[in-house]
Amino acid sequence: MTDHPERPAPAQPESPRPPSPQSAEPEQPVPGQPVVVSAAEVAGVFRTEHGRAVAVLARVFGDLDIAEDSVQEAFAKALEKWPADGLPPSPAGWIITTARNRAIDRLRRESSREDKHAQAALLHAQDEPAEEGIVRDDRLRLIFTCCHPALALNVRVALTLRLLGGLTTTEIAHAFLVPESTMAQRIVRAKAKIRTAGIPYRVPYEADLPERVRGVLAVVYLIFNEGYAASSGDELIRTELCQEAVRLGRLLVELMPDEPEAVGLLALMLLQESRRPARVDATGAMVLLTDQDRDLWDRALIAEGQDLVRRCLRRGRPGPYQLQAAMNAVHSDAASAADTDWGQIVQLYDHLLTFEPTPIVELNRAVAVGEVDGPAAALALVDDLDLGGYYLFHAIRAELLKRLDRRDEAASAYRAALELTVNTAERDFLQRSLDAL
Structure with missing residues (x-):
């Protein structure tokens, strides 16, 4: 929201995870044989489908640990089978089915040893199909569970990145510059609190929805802010956090297409992300907005962000994220800093103050x-x-x-x-x- 300097307005053992996309070269298909799937492609499926699969399994078994562990095991199995057998017609369906079967096998073994928790999870699963048809609601439920106001804000951030983003504890700890053991403890305690406090795995009732939506959006924007202007460390920008927040923003718009503030948040992040190539120079030194080389700005992201802002304007239901997105659209319209319509930006801040009368906005x-x-x-x-x-x-x-x-x-x-x-x-x-x- 300001350019002085530019900044927008924070253990359990890891299961096997797909390697990073850089760790394997794509293989060429052989005629007459299944198309070979690289480890990088499996990693791509993991990043896009992890949250979907965990959401479905959380509904089926009523337990986040069981859901996450079984999905991890399913992806480990995919790393064994897909490179030789080829990508299944529905990778998400394959992961969900495999994870459900492995979880049931495990729970049956544990329930036979009088494990009450395992018995309860098996009973929960008997009446819960694992079909993908209602996955939209499943992911919404998981988002609202991760961002429940009974959890501390830093815990909401960690759970959202872990369960919906599929980031490892190590990756999250590194991004927020805390010891891995500290981050692992936060995640374990959060899951325990959800289980023992009976935090519901559901979309809030209609009367509670506006306030809870604001909380969800705040968590995603906090993730983006930490990537956009890191609160500590040597680098100004943490690209992976910016990209993950944008991906989560796209997911929120997909799941809540009629929520204008979700659209506004995505527009805001895209327009701010468009400036990333110009925000530091070749030495890594920070460059103010007024001094940036605008030829380096990502015009595709600007076009997408501006289109979303226009969608918000047509709805006529303004909110803080939409107004901040509109300010950034004004900046992106200007060919140079001198051409910026600062008068319009002042008017937008005046409107923003009616929603957020805070000293930071002032x-x-x-x-x-x-x-x-x-x-x-x-x-x-x-x-x-x-x-x-x-x-x-x-x-x-x-x-x-x-x-x-x-x-x-x-x-x-x-x-x-x-x-x-x-x-x-x-x-x-x-x-x-x-x-x-």
């Missing part, structure tokens, strides 16, 4: 006001805000003071910003700006 609005009415007008707005613990507050003040040629005050503001950020790329940018004074 701060970002002040940046736009500075482009319309000058740095003095913007600084007056910024100095009225109580955001002394937020590094961007000081970074924006520093930029405005620099434009007003108040260099000593600007230097103090840059130093205050440096005290409050730990991301190496952002610290380097602030230090360069301070040195330039």
Whole structure:
């Protein structure tokens, strides 16, 4: 939402997983024999179908651990069979059926040893078919379970990435820069809480749906934000998190096509993601929005994002994500920073404040006001805000003071910003700006 610097508004043993797509070369088909399937292709199916399969199995057995473990085993079996036998007509159906059969076999063995949990899961499965026909509702149920408000926000993020995204505990821990053991404990505890607290595996009742949808969207956008402007570490951008959030955003639009804020969130992420190639230079140094080479922006993502914004406008049911997407559409319309319609962006911030009257929105609005009415007008707005613990507050003040040629005050503001950020790329940018004074 601001360009000073640019940032939008966080163990159990692993089962066998398909190798990364780079780990195997595609093999050439042999006439008269089944088409050979590479490990990379199996990995592609894993990434796209993991969430679908876990959702179905969670409904069938009423247990997230059983669902996830059986799906992992099914994909391990696919790695053995598909390269020789070829891809089945319905890879998702094959995975779901195989996972269900393996789970039932395992539960039968355990129930014979008087395992009450296994017996309960088997009873649950007797009346629950594993067909794909209602998978849309299954995935919605899983999303709302992962993002239940009874769970801490960082746990919701971890569960969403694990169960819907298929990321390993190691990958999630690396993305959020926490020890793997810490992330594993979060996931284990979250599943235990879902089971012991009786958190329902269902789409919320209609009266609760708007608030719960906002929570789901917030989790996906938090994943995107951490990828777009990492809160810590050496790199500004974590590409894999941005891409995973966009994929989850597409899933939400598929599952909730009549929810305009889901469409708005996807548009917002696509328009912000379109600028990724220009946000750092060849050395990895951060580049402000106003200084970016717009020829590097991804025009396909911009076109898709703008089309989604137009869809939102036609619906006439605005919300925070739609308004932020519209602001980014204005930026993407401008051939250069000087051509940006900042007046329209200020108006959009005014509208956004009716939904989110927060100091952060006020701060970002002040940046736009500075482009319309000058740095003095913007600084007056910024100095009225109580955001002394937020590094961007000081970074924006520093930029405005620099434009007003108040260099000593600007230097103090840059130093205050440096005290409050730990991301190496952002610290380097602030230090360069301070040195330039």
